[in-house]
Amino acid sequence: MMRAHTDRAYEHQLSQLRSAVLEMAGLVEEQIGHAVTALVDRNDKLAQETIERDHTVNRYDVEIDDLCLKVLALHQPAARDLRLITTALKSTTDLERIGDMAEHIAERAIELAAEPPIKPYIDIPRMADLARDMLRRSLDAFVREDAVMALGVCVSDDEIDRLHDQLFRELLSFMGEDPTTVSRAMRLLFVSKALERVGDHATNIAEMVIFMVKGRSIRHLDRVPRQL
Amino acid sequence: MMRAHTDRAYEHQLSQLRSAVLEMAGLVEEQIGHAVTALVDRNDKLAQETIERDHTVNRYDVEIDDLCLKVLALHQPAARDLRLITTALKSTTDLERIGDMAEHIAERAIELAAEPPIKPYIDIPRMADLARDMLRRSLDAFVREDAVMALGVCVSDDEIDRLHDQLFRELLSFMGEDPTTVSRAMRLLFVSKALERVGDHATNIAEMVIFMVKGRSIRHLDRVPRQL
Numbered sequence: 001m002m003r004a005h006t007d008r009a010y011e012h013q014l015s016q017l018r019s020a021v022l023e024m025a026g027l028v029e030e031q032i033g034h035a036v037t038a039l040v041d042r043n044d045k046l047a048q049e050t051i052e053r054d055h056t057v058n059r060y061d062v063e064i065d066d067l068c069l070k071v072l073a074l075h076q077p078a079a080r081d082l083r084l085i086t087t088a089l090k091s092t093t094d095l096e097r098i099g100d101m102a103e104h105i106a107e108r109a110i111e112l113a114a115e116p117p118i119k120p121y122i123d124i125p126r127m128a129d130l131a132r133d134m135l136r137r138s139l140d141a142f143v144r145e146d147a148v149m150a151l152g153v154c155v156s157d158d159e160i161d162r163l164h165d166q167l168f169r170e171l172l173s174f175m176g177e178d179p180t181t182v183s184r185a186m187r188l189l190f191v192s193k194a195l196e197r198v199g200d201h202a203t204n205i206a207e208m209v210i211f212m213v214k215g216r217s218i219r220h221l222d223r224v225p226r227q228l
Numbered sequence: 229m230m231r232a233h234t235d236r237a238y239e240h241q242l243s244q245l246r247s248a249v250l251e252m253a254g255l256v257e258e259q260i261g262h263a264v265t266a267l268v269d270r271n272d273k274l275a276q277e278t279i280e281r282d283h284t285v286n287r288y289d290v291e292i293d294d295l296c297l298k299v300l301a302l303h304q305p306a307a308r309d310l311r312l313i314t315t316a317l318k319s320t321t322d323l324e325r326i327g328d329m330a331e332h333i334a335e336r337a338i339e340l341a342a343e344p345p346i347k348p349y350i351d352i353p354r355m356a357d358l359a360r361d362m363l364r365r366s367l368d369a370f371v372r373e374d375a376v377m378a379l380g381v382c383v384s385d386d387e388i389d390r391l392h393d394q395l396f397r398e399l400l401s402f403m404g405e406d407p408t409t410v411s412r413a414m415r416l417l418f419v420s421k422a423l424e425r426v427g428d429h430a431t432n433i434a435e436m437v438i439f440m441v442k443g444r445s446i447r448h449l450d451r452v453p454r455q456l
Contacts, residue, residue: 065439069310076304082297089314093321093432175403175410182403182410186417204321211293 010075014084017067018143021088024060024095025139029132031057031102032198036128039109039191040121047113050106057099061092080145083212087142090208094201098135101194101201108187118174118184123167127195130160134202141206147213153206160199167192238303242312245295246371249316252288252323253367257360259285259330260426264356267337267419268349275341278334285327289320308373311440315370318436322429326363329422329429336415346402346412351395355423358388362430369434375441381434388427395420 031050038047068089071077077085134153141150171185171192259278266275296317299305305313362381369378399413399420 065314069314072300072314073306073310076301078301082301086293086297086300086317089317090321093318172411172414176407179404179407183400186400189414 007075010071010077013067013071013075014081017064017071017085017088020060020064020067021091021095022139022143024057024064024092025135027053027060028057028095028098028102029135031099032105032128032132032135032195035102035105035109036125036191036195038106039112040125042109042113042117044110044113047106047109051103054099054103057096061096064088064092079215080212083215084145087208087212091142091205094204098198098201101198104194105191108191112184112187115184118181118188119170123163124188124191124195127160127163127167127192130156130163131195131198131202134160134199135205138202138205138209141209142212145209145213147210150206150209150213154203157199157203160196164192164196235303238299238305241295241299241303242309245292245299245313245316248288248292248295249319249323250367250371252285252292252320253363255281255288256285256323256326256330257363259327260333260356260360260363260423263330263333263337264353264419264423266334267340268353270337270341270345272338272341275334275337279331282327282331285324289324292316292320307443308440311443312373315436315440319370319433322432326426326429329426332422333419336419340412340415343412346409346416347398351391352416352419352423355388355391355395355420355427358384358391359423359426359430362388362427363433366430366433366437369437370440373437373441375438378434378437378441382431385427385431388424392420392424 031053034046034050037043038050068085071085134156137149137156138153140146141153168189171189174181175185259281262274262278265271266278296313299313362384365377365384366381368374369381396417399417402409403413
């Protein structure tokens with residue numbers, strides 16, 4: 001039997017799959033951008049639009065899963081292609097959650113726009129830029145099957161964690177000094193936490209890309225429990 | 229060619245896969261239980277053990293992925309079996325994050341044990357019980373391929389969200405009335421949020437089980453974007 005991966009229909013489906021994952025990632029990256037812009041500009045309309053657009057993200061999730069199932073069922077992908085497909089399957093979970101984070105930030109933006117600001121938003125846009133950049137690079141690494149690029153994403157995660165910790169401490173002292181800031185500081189903290197989680201999701205995708213490219217080697221099978 | 233699913237080795241691997249997913253779920257459920265017990269009993273040793281055991285959870289993730297790849301590569305599972313395998317692949321992400329939540333709660337338990345309690349922990353153990361129950365039921369539904377049971381999990385998620393919102397409001401008023409409680413209230417809030425996320429992860433698994441059992445029908449392909 002001719003190997004399935006020489007099949008043109010198969011190649012077409014793999015390329016469709018890559019495009020769909022990229023489109024979904026582009027969409028959630030844009031959603032994060034819009035949510036943070038809505039926060040900074042106190043723009044309720046943009047925040048509302050961001051919230052409403054989340055269902056589009058969820059449709060991609062369904063469609064990519066279906067596409068993966070179709071490729072798996074119709075062809076018998078092996079080795080690296082198989083890992084590409086399972087990486088796509090698993091990445092949609094992270095991308096969908098990034099979409100949820102954008103919705104979450106947009107909701108906080110609406111609440112915060114109803115009250116006077118407690119501080120200028122400088123760190124939040126920086127965190128957002130960093131998180132979006134990590135996401136873009138993790139997807140570039142996925143498409144190019146580039147483990148080194150993926151590793152760079154994992155390293156960047158420390159920086160976003162550091163910014164989150166710094167903002168957390170700052171907001172904690174705001175709340176301690178002036179109890180009237182508590183609910184606003186909490187909401188800002190949720191935004192910061194959401195951006196930190198976007199970084200975590202990008203890192204998860206990057207780690208899966210490393211696995212996809214390198215196979216078992218970088219994961220520690222010598223430490224796997226006996227029961228398995 | 230004989231259908232792969234009549235193969236005994238194949239059946240054995242599928243049953244191995246189900247067992248591994250159940251074991252991983254049992255482990256993270258126990259981790260959540262230990263973390264919350266450590267918090268309530270102010271037991272640093274138990275908290276520390278919980279944190280250290282998280283690496284065992286992560287090994288399951290790797291091993292289940294490998295098992296899925298092996299089954300996909302060696303056999304050509306179709307339809308429902310294929311959905312079983314992809315559900316297992318995707319569920320490990322949620323299980324692994326539940327493990328992270330246990331670690332996160334255990335870290336907060338250690339911090340909180342170093343200071344006087346601000347309130348008796350009544351809601352937190354209730355939320356933990358509910359979250360663990362949802363997790364158990366989502367996995368039962370996975371093994372039994374029971375969509376109705378899975379749907380019940382999704383319904384329970386509202387209750388845990390309600391408890392989280394209630395505790396959130398309560399802690400907010402603590403912080404507003406007495407700024408010295410801010411850092412402790414924040415840590416408790418993180419614990420509550422972590423348990424709420426455990427509920428979300430159980431719900432994700434349950435939703436995937438519904439898809440696994442019912443196929444495309446319950447997801448809304450009529451609303452899929454044109455580009456796909």
